[in-house]
Amino acid sequence: MAVAIASGGQVFSLNVKEWMSTDLLGSREQGRKLRQLLVDSVEQQQTIHLDFRGIDVMTSAFADECFGKLWDIKPHHILKQMIRISGLTGNNKTVFRFVLQHRD
Template sequence: MVEFKFIEYGTDFGTRDMGQKLREILLPLINGNDKVVLDFTGVNVVSNSFADECIAKLLLEMPLDELKRRTTFRGLNPLAERSVLVALQRRYKVLSDN
């Protein structure tokens, strides 16, 4: 199991640019390991757009079941957790409707 610590990249994540940058780091980690812990401990802000770009767009690379099997979350505050859940739900719905 590998840990990806978001705190190493900042405490406030609001932009799609940062989301894309971190997704490009995350994807090889996820593909190369059985399980990756997405550790948000110490992170204050996760916007919906960042969550979509960084986390939810992983659904373009793998099905939801595989993403759930290969990742787990740690340290999300309630607002950040909501942003991630909303982004995943919206992205999943868009992909399911196609």
């Protein structure tokens, strides 16, 4: 995991494709793995940047398990402050938005 320094302190940058060793994010198991990393980062008050460049497919099962369930258990303002996301394109961006829009 590469580290980039931001003005407010350290921001950990994670290339999701490299970390997951695949360009297909399709399973709930993969979603749980990334969600646990995000929960740990938030609880340690560590900002994290997720780079989704190179991810060809992200399914709703993965997105729901990772981001939907995270959205359900952590304060939204904290998540928006501590998790940065880039590189989502096309259908992957649509799936991500859909999952969060259909949460309470």
